[in-house]
Amino acid sequence: MTRRNPESTRRAQECIYCLRLLEAPEFNREHVLSEAFGRFHKPPMLDSVCQKCNQFFGDELELRFARGAFEGMLRYQNGVKAPPEGAINLQYVEFAVPEGKGYWSGVRLNLVNEGNGLRVGLVPQAAFFDQDQQRWIHVTEEEFNGGFLTKRPDLKKGQMRIHTRSRQEHEAFVSKLSEHGVKYEQAGELQPSEDVLEASEMEVDVTFTINQGIRRCIAKYVFNYLALVAGSEFVRERDFDVVRDYIRHGASLRIHWLSKAPSRYCTMIDPHYARPAVTFSP
Numbered sequence: 001m002t003r004r005n006p007e008s009t010r011r012a013q014e015c016i017y018c019l020r021l022l023e024a025p026e027f028n029r030e031h032v033l034s035e036a037f038g039r040f041h042k043p044p045m046l047d048s049v050c051q052k053c054n055q056f057f058g059d060e061l062e063l064r065f066a067r068g069a070f071e072g073m074l075r076y077q078n079g080v081k082a083p084p085e086g087a088i089n090l091q092y093v094e095f096a097v098p099e100g101k102g103y104w105s106g107v108r109l110n111l112v113n114e115g116n117g118l119r120v121g122l123v124p125q126a127a128f129f130d131q132d133q134q135r136w137i138h139v140t141e142e143e144f145n146g147g148f149l150t151k152r153p154d155l156k157k158g159q160m161r162i163h164t165r166s167r168q169e170h171e172a173f174v175s176k177l178s179e180h181g182v183k184y185e186q187a188g189e190l191q192p193s194e195d196v197l198e199a200s201e202m203e204v205d206v207t208f209t210i211n212q213g214i215r216r217c218i219a220k221y222v223f224n225y226l227a228l229v230a231g232s233e234f235v236r237e238r239d240f241d242v243v244r245d246y247i248r249h250g251a252s253l254r255i256h257w258l259s260k261a262p263s264r265y266c267t268m269i270d271p272h273y274a275r276p277a278v279t280f281s282p
Helices: 051-068 070-077 141-145 153-157 167-179 212-230 238-249 263-269
Strands: 027-031 045-050 086-088 093-096 108-113 118-122 125-130 135-140 160-163 205-208 255-257 278-280
Touching (some): 027 051, 045 212, 051 070, 070 093, 125 153, 135 141, 141 167, 160 167, 212 238
Antiparallel strands (some): 027 045, 086 108, 108 118, 125 160
16 A cells, blocks of 8 residues: 555645745656656655756756666666666766786776676776885776876876777777876787676676765655655654755755763654664754
8 A cells, every 4th residue: 555645635835845835836746766766556656846846856866866876777787777788877886896806906897788788898997006005096088087197196107007998999098198198118918808807707896976966865765755654744844954955955964963862852752762863953
């Protein structure tokens, strides 16, 4: 059974996010959880989010969360969305060969769809040996163009490797390095990428970023669910303004973590509840 947020009449009401008093035509139906993560037979919906807020969330928070975050990769893996052909850009997810794999340790990878399923592919890159950290630092062309060597000019003088998928790509990358003042001299034969990438199975390190935009999007889903189960009038209370401002505007979310919950907070939840609570500062 799906519980819906009841709105007895379609009269003027306040949006639960911007708190503007608007007429019924200014509202549209809001999915508690974005359709990007799957469609339900009877999806839980809200009637208390205005069109302006709904559009903002879709364009500024949910789009990047669904396409660029770790959840975006899961959408492709589980068939919720068909992956695009070729290299897939996941802005907040990075793939690499794990440490301990010799020559290939730390090499950057990407997700690729070649029509017969997802696999990892090699990102053209240069690796610089950091003497202080005693490890290889792998840098992509995009990072070169973003000024990486301006921040680490010391790396130009040390050992360097180039990882590419072909001789032609290798030569193009060497040319790109020279534009950034890096002189590369090849010593020995090129290591074919097939040695590591053509295996039927391979271990990959996955690193994903959870930034403020992603946290705000997740907070929005939680707030939507609270409105669904507790009602829109409840979440319009001013006690939720700090959460509302964080979701809608990215305002600082000030939270006090209490090691011992005062009794007045305990009684709000359950008289017998005596575990630490989370409260918001005024």
